[in-house]
Amino acid sequence: ETARALEAPAGFLDRLRKVMDRNKIPELKNSAAGWRCVKDVWASKWNDRAYYSRRARGLKEEDLYMAVLIQEIVPAEYAFVLHTVNPLNGDTGEIYGEAVPGLGETIVGNYPGGALSFTVRKDTREPSVLAYPSKSVGLFGSGHMFRSDSNAEDLEGYAGAGLYDSVALPPAREERLEFGRDALTGDDAFLQEFLRNLAEIGLAVEKTFDSPQDIEGAFAGGHYHVLQSRPQV
Helix, strand or coil, rough: HHHHHHCCCCCHHHHHHHHHHHHCCCCCCCHHHHHHHHHHHHHHHHHHHHHHHHHHHHCHHHHEEEEEEECCCCCCEEEEEEECCCCCCCCCCEEEEEEEEEECCCHHCCCCCCCCCEECCCCCCCEEEEECCCCCCCCCCCCEEEEEEHHHCCCCCCCCCCCCCCCCCCCCCCEEEHHHHHHHCCCCCHHHHHHHHHHHHHHHHHHHHCCCEEEEEEEEEEEEEEEEEEECC
């Protein structure tokens, strides 16, 4: 509540507009609402998930620093997360991934249910489905996403992903998912092509950074978007 009560520093919103314009991010139509979203992300440093996770690992509050990323939302038909080394078994020759209909917040925000989970062999590009999706709700929309970027992502032996809140402006709409009609579960040709394309993305990003990567991305209108990549913990 203390973080949410903060007032914007003098000139902050004007500088924010200039930076967004320079980076060709559509301007915020409601800068006051944008400031509220920034504060909501900051405040999530002290939500239950984050607080108890840090306390369990003995991290001090002052050890963690948080920035807020503001990104244009890709109106995703599907979102995905890739680990270029399988974190379940440490296999460096295998990519592990998860995918869901809609925006990726239902993966990283721990919404109830499971994502489509799969592996792809790097040498053969052969995909294997581990589990079909069971998320009951998908998030859909466009606009801006306000999300955390903290040094907790890079602290040795500690993964901070999913602990802090992401806030969409305008809020994403929830839709009840019907997997009987979805291409992920009803069109095997699409599924196989989709998974092989994700593997190619994972390999390209891993080669670019020359290290195992944790990648977030989206598929919309026939195009694949890499939204974020960081060293895999």
